Amino acid sequence: MSALHSMSLVETARALAAREVSSVELVGALLGRISALNPSLNAFITVDPETSLRQAAAADQRIARGEAGPLTGVPVAHKDIFMARGWRTTCASRMLAGFVAPYDAQVIERFDAAGAVNMGKLNMDEFAMGSSSESSFFGPVRNPWDLERVPGGSSGGSAAAVAAALVPAATATDTGGSIRQPASLCGVSGLKPTYGLVSRYGMIAYASSLDQAGPIARTAEDLAVLTNLMAGHDPRDATSVARPAEDYRRDLEQGLAGLTIGLPRAYFAEGMSADVRAGVEAAIDTLRRLGARTVEVDLPRMELALPAYYVIAPAEASSNLSRYDGVRYGHRAADYTDLADMYSRTRAEGFGPEVRRRILIGAFVLSHGYYDAYYLQAQRVRRLVAQDFKDAFAHCDLIVGPTSPTVAFPLGAHAADPLQMYLSDIYTIAPNLAGLPAMSIPCGIGAHDLPIGLQLVGNYFAEARMLGVAAAFQRETDWHRRMPAAATA
Amino acid sequence: MPLDSDAVRRIALLARIAVTDAEVAALHGELNGILGLVEQMQGVDTAGVVPMAHAFDMHAPLRPDVVTETDRRADFQAGAPAVEDGLYLVPRVIE
Numbered sequence: 001m002s003a004l005h006s007m008s009l010v011e012t013a014r015a016l017a018a019r020e021v022s023s024v025e026l027v028g029a030l031l032g033r034i035s036a037l038n039p040s041l042n043a044f045i046t047v048d049p050e051t052s053l054r055q056a057a058a059a060d061q062r063i064a065r066g067e068a069g070p071l072t073g074v075p076v077a078h079k080d081i082f083m084a085r086g087w088r089t090t091c092a093s094r095m096l097a098g099f100v101a102p103y104d105a106q107v108i109e110r111f112d113a114a115g116a117v118n119m120g121k122l123n124m125d126e127f128a129m130g131s132s133s134e135s136s137f138f139g140p141v142r143n144p145w146d147l148e149r150v151p152g153g154s155s156g157g158s159a160a161a162v163a164a165a166l167v168p169a170a171t172a173t174d175t176g177g178s179i180r181q182p183a184s185l186c187g188v189s190g191l192k193p194t195y196g197l198v199s200r201y202g203m204i205a206y207a208s209s210l211d212q213a214g215p216i217a218r219t220a221e222d223l224a225v226l227t228n229l230m231a232g233h234d235p236r237d238a239t240s241v242a243r244p245a246e247d248y249r250r251d252l253e254q255g256l257a258g259l260t261i262g263l264p265r266a267y268f269a270e271g272m273s274a275d276v277r278a279g280v281e282a283a284i285d286t287l288r289r290l291g292a293r294t295v296e297v298d299l300p301r302m303e304l305a306l307p308a309y310y311v312i313a314p315a316e317a318s319s320n321l322s323r324y325d326g327v328r329y330g331h332r333a334a335d336y337t338d339l340a341d342m343y344s345r346t347r348a349e350g351f352g353p354e355v356r357r358r359i360l361i362g363a364f365v366l367s368h369g370y371y372d373a374y375y376l377q378a379q380r381v382r383r384l385v386a387q388d389f390k391d392a393f394a395h396c397d398l399i400v401g402p403t404s405p406t407v408a409f410p411l412g413a414h415a416a417d418p419l420q421m422y423l424s425d426i427y428t429i430a431p432n433l434a435g436l437p438a439m440s441i442p443c444g445i446g447a448h449d450l451p452i453g454l455q456l457v458g459n460y461f462a463e464a465r466m467l468g469v470a471a472a473f474q475r476e477t478d479w480h481r482r483m484p485a486a487a488t489a
Numbered sequence: 490m491p492l493d494s495d496a497v498r499r500i501a502l503l504a505r506i507a508v509t510d511a512e513v514a515a516l517h518g519e520l521n522g523i524l525g526l527v528e529q530m531q532g533v534d535t536a537g538v539v540p541m542a543h544a545f546d547m548h549a550p551l552r553p554d555v556v557t558e559t560d561r562r563a564d565f566q567a568g569a570p571a572v573e574d575g576l577y578l579v580p581r582v583i584e
Contacts, residue, residue: 098568100567102561102564102565102567102568195543195544196544209543235550235552238547238549238550239543241545301533303529304529304530307527307528307529307530308530310526310527318504322505327570327579328565328577329568329569329570330570331570332570332571336580338580339579340505342579344501344502344505344506347505347506348506348507348508351506356516357519357523359504360504360506360516360520361520361523361524362504363500363503364491364492364496364500364524365527367500370491373531374527377533378527379541379542380535380538380539380540381530381533381535382540382541383540383541384533384535384538386541418519418522418523419522419526422526434544435543435545
């Protein structure tokens with residue numbers, strides 16, 4: 001048995017089932033790592049060792065009774081966007097800094113029912129708005145590969161915690177790249193499923209027509225096991241897709257013979273740094289060697305994805321975040337003159353600068369006289385972007401390209417210019433607009449010895465096949481086994 | 490420059506976010522920068538394209554008309570800034 005903390009989720013589960021280690025021992029060891037490493041990484045907002053150890057003890061009893069499922073006793077941490085009853089749930093905002101969730105998200109219910117151990121709540125960009133996890137009210141998350149660099153965002157805490165081997169897996173959410181981009185920048189694997197596959201019930205809303213939950217872990221096999229748990233219809237989320245359950249592990253052993261991979265010209269034209277290009281092209285060569293055929297495909301309206309996103313996401317955010325009014329929960333300003341002043345001061349104090357910017361943009365594009373030119377136009381462009389994918393998937397099974405144009409950038413690099421930050425998601429936003437599943441897996445080491453991610457975009461509900469391709473790639477390469485010095489210490 | 494300083498103040502009022510004069514000046518540049526990025530899509534011919542609100546053309550699903558929630562008012566109000574007798578307190582709006 002290798003060092004406890006460096007095992008994958010599936011290896012961890014196997015060791016627990018074989019009684020090579022108890023959940024209490026494992027959770028205790030990881031809590032020790034968290035208390036040693038989190039002060040420098042800031043990946044966790046909330047840790048509650050007593051609750052985690054109590055859940056671990058219950059899991060050990062369940063294993064002893066022979067009633068264990070595949071994830072019983074396995075430690076998992078959750079992005080602080082998921083409501084977990086009795087846990088402080090902040091969305092990394094001052095607005096919710098003292099908020100204790102009164103109910104569980106569907107995702108949390110599923111992990112609890114499986115007997116997984118909640119290791120704590122993970123740091124992120126405030127209300128999931130950002131690409132660097134620097135906008136958190138609780139301070140920036142740092143990248144375990146280089147503490148002076150960002151882990152990506154918004155699920156930076158999730159990616160950093162897995163990369164630093166504080167947990168074998170974490171939950172995350174992705175509205176424009178927030179699972180894939182941090183997974184890429186931290187050298188771990190992440191899957192954003194098809195829109196509607198995982199319930200959004202109890203997941204704090206940012207842009208509801210784009211938000212989707214998914215897992216971050218070390219291997220494609222781990223992601224498949226986690227997706228088996230997380231996916232499924234939930235009547236409490238009106239956008240949850242009702243379809244028969246699938247086993248997302250079913251294609252893990254399938255090779256790439258007969259697979260056609262589309263390489264979008266738009267993704268390879270420009271914008272990518274040289275090291276990322278080299279890593280991605282080498283990965284494509286590996287996929288060819290494994291038997292895949294590649295074809296060039298066109299996504300002609302791809303450059304419109306970013307502009308459309310920065311109308312649609314802020315519009316939905318301005319509507320969703322209107323609920324934070326200082327009346328029913330969360331922060332309320334101490335000084336005010338009347339009700340309107342209370343609202344305005346509460347929201348000015350409770351929201352950070354990026355959240356305020358996006359709410360204001362959203363309020364503008366939805367306002368009288370601008371709605372048609374901005375919001376409706378963006379929704380029309382969104383359909384064109386989705387149509388481009390539809391056309392491309394007539395010629396290929398899977399689309400492959402970079403996840404992020406660069407490796408992890410230094411903390412503060414984009415602090416002065418929000419637009420530069422937005423460009424970090426140039427390759428990840430389009431699949432959200434279309435609602436397509438997409439993932440990132442490690443595919444190389446680039447400049448400054450930092451990880452590079454390969455993005456896989458599949459057709460609707462093609463998660464099993466995508467995970468199979470990723471698993472085949474991970475049998476052939478060891479990029480996903482590379483760990484930063486912080487994790488092996 | 491679609492937004493001038495007065496427009497920034499008007500939007501901030503609509504969004505119920507208090508802004509200082511210094512913040513208006515900064516936001517003026519930042520918001521116009523974002524809208525400049527968004528401008529790229531203004532020239533695109535979208536005549537006849539149906540706006541896409543969602544990944545799937547879904548209907549709002551109906552469920553049986555039965556009570557599914559239990560009364561947990563006290564739990565939900567536990568996190569409220571000001572509550573009295575099960576009611577949320579706000580500044581007086583009618584004199």
